[in-house]
Amino acid sequence: MMAIVWVIVGGGAAGRAAARVLAAYCHPEEVLLLDREATVCPRLHIPQYLEEGKYPRPAPDGGVRRVRAEVVSLEPSARRLVLSDGRKVSYGRLLLATGAVPALPPLPGARLRGVISLWEWEEARRLAVFLRRGAVRAVVVGAGPLGVRAALMLTRMGCQVAVVEALPQVLPGLVSEDMAAVVRDRLRAVGVEVHCAEEVQGFEGDGRLRAVRTSRRRMPCQLAVLATGTRPDAMLAAEAGLEVRQGVVVNEHLRSSDPNVWAAGDVAEVPDAVLGRPRCYALWSAAAEQGRIAALNMAGIPRRYPPAVPFNSLDVAGLRVVSVGYPCLVGIDRVHLRSRSGGVALLSFREQTLVGAALLGTVDGGGTLYHLIRYRRLVPLPRAGQDLQRWLAGVWVPWLRRAGLREPGWTAVS
Numbered sequence: 001m002m003a004i005v006w007v008i009v010g011g012g013a014a015g016r017a018a019a020r021v022l023a024a025y026c027h028p029e030e031v032l033l034l035d036r037e038a039t040v041c042p043r044l045h046i047p048q049y050l051e052e053g054k055y056p057r058p059a060p061d062g063g064v065r066r067v068r069a070e071v072v073s074l075e076p077s078a079r080r081l082v083l084s085d086g087r088k089v090s091y092g093r094l095l096l097a098t099g100a101v102p103a104l105p106p107l108p109g110a111r112l113r114g115v116i117s118l119w120e121w122e123e124a125r126r127l128a129v130f131l132r133r134g135a136v137r138a139v140v141v142g143a144g145p146l147g148v149r150a151a152l153m154l155t156r157m158g159c160q161v162a163v164v165e166a167l168p169q170v171l172p173g174l175v176s177e178d179m180a181a182v183v184r185d186r187l188r189a190v191g192v193e194v195h196c197a198e199e200v201q202g203f204e205g206d207g208r209l210r211a212v213r214t215s216r217r218r219m220p221c222q223l224a225v226l227a228t229g230t231r232p233d234a235m236l237a238a239e240a241g242l243e244v245r246q247g248v249v250v251n252e253h254l255r256s257s258d259p260n261v262w263a264a265g266d267v268a269e270v271p272d273a274v275l276g277r278p279r280c281y282a283l284w285s286a287a288a289e290q291g292r293i294a295a296l297n298m299a300g301i302p303r304r305y306p307p308a309v310p311f312n313s314l315d316v317a318g319l320r321v322v323s324v325g326y327p328c329l330v331g332i333d334r335v336h337l338r339s340r341s342g343g344v345a346l347l348s349f350r351e352q353t354l355v356g357a358a359l360l361g362t363v364d365g366g367g368t369l370y371h372l373i374r375y376r377r378l379v380p381l382p383r384a385g386q387d388l389q390r391w392l393a394g395v396w397v398p399w400l401r402r403a404g405l406r407e408p409g410w411t412a413v414s
């Protein structure tokens with residue numbers, strides 16, 4: 001039998017992407033992927049599983065050896081992992097791709113049956129059984145992308161859904177107030193109640209959830225979904241003495257403070273192109289890219305991870321929304337644009353550098369904007385009322401053509 005050289009802990013976006021790369025560059029049998037989940041389907045597919053009643057086919061993992069096991073400790077000096085059943089696994093090079101855990105608010109009643117986070121497969125399976133008994137009244141706490149997705153999914157499944165958001169708008173930080181109002185109206189149009197600037201203060205029930213209490217009202221319900229954010233699951237690294245701040249600290253090659261351990265995905269704290277300080281993302285595409293780059297480095301093919309920015313994309317009942325970078329930072333210049341096909345967009349600049357963009361309705365060009373923001377192109381601000389097409393022609397299009405990307409079709413109106 002071949003010796004295990006590369007071990008990956010976590011078979012989500014980052015772990016799978018890494019497994020595919022290692023399988024391609026090394027011998028698949030030398031790669032071991034450990035994951036504690038019973039299902040091989042990544043958590044991103046939870047909404048699809050709930051709506052369709054079956055597991056979607058997961059992305060391939062390169063045919064590496066996959067073992068269901070929970071890693072309970074890491075011994076970097078011995079290059080060894082300890083599993084929950086006491087077995088030990090040695091590694092040559094290790095990737096920590098353990099993802100994130102939900103950041104649950106410490107509210108009274110948060111442990112009642114019926115209060116869930118929708119982050120874990122175990123909860124998703126319990127929810128599927130619960131919903132099979134009939135539609136329910138549900139409250140979604142948090143109107144970020146996950147909260148909005150959860151609200152839409154439950155509504156499509158026949159539930160009566162209310163979203164409660166502590167901040168004054170839906171998708172806070174991702175789109176402008178005006179755009180958020182359009183998203184809110186679309187949610188209401190499909191039957192989702194939306195309450196912004198309202199804080200959830202606790203959950204009431206007698207073992208099982210009966211109501212959600214907010215700063216303004218009591219909302220009777222049988223289900224509450226906490227979409228209140230996540231935090232990196234960096235416990236293994238922290239307990240092993242690796243450098244951990246918010247997440248596992250990595251260098252530009254995604255290597256941790258231990259030379260034989262890399263980290264990628266929601267668990268890793270990576271450089272951000274706009275903020276100028278590292279942060280953890282909780283995004284599928286970022287995790288997959290980090291997994292690929294970490295694996296190349298683990299295989300001895302040096303690759304830098306270029307500082308990134310967030311990219312969020314969602315479909316709100318037919319209304320497409322894309323948010324790139326940081327469109328709502330304080331102290332930035334904002335230019336509002338309109339597309340010929342009726343979409344609206346916001347571009348945010350700091351010192352002539354694009355730092356964020358939000359697109360609503362027509363999202364063509366979102367990918368291009370992502371590259372411009374991530375790779376920090378110095379661009380002149382479009383003037384109010386300037387035809388963006390001309391601006392694009394002079395500034396972006398040559399670069400877009402060189403990069404082989406599609407040309408967005410926006411015209412500046414203010």
Ligand SMILES: Cc1cc2nc3c(=O)[nH]c(=O)nc-3n(C[C@H](O)[C@H](O)[C@H](O)COP(=O)(O)OP(=O)(O)OC[C@H]3O[C@@H](n4cnc5c(N)ncnc54)[C@H](O)[C@@H]3O)c2cc1C
Nearest residue numbers: 010012013014035036070071098099265266282283284287
């Ligand atoms: C319902 C839902 C919808 C989402 N929708 C989107 C979306 O539309 N777009 C988007 O960009 N992102 C979305 N996300 C977020 C996205 O899924 C995550 O950012 C992404 O999965 C992170 O990948 P990862 O590999 O870092 O971690 P994960 O995919 O979370 O994988 C980590 C894996 O590690 C395993 N693990 C952890 N600790 C151990 C251990 N000690 N031993 C063994 N195994 C362990 C876990 O069980 C898990 O399988 C969604 C998330 C959810 C829950």
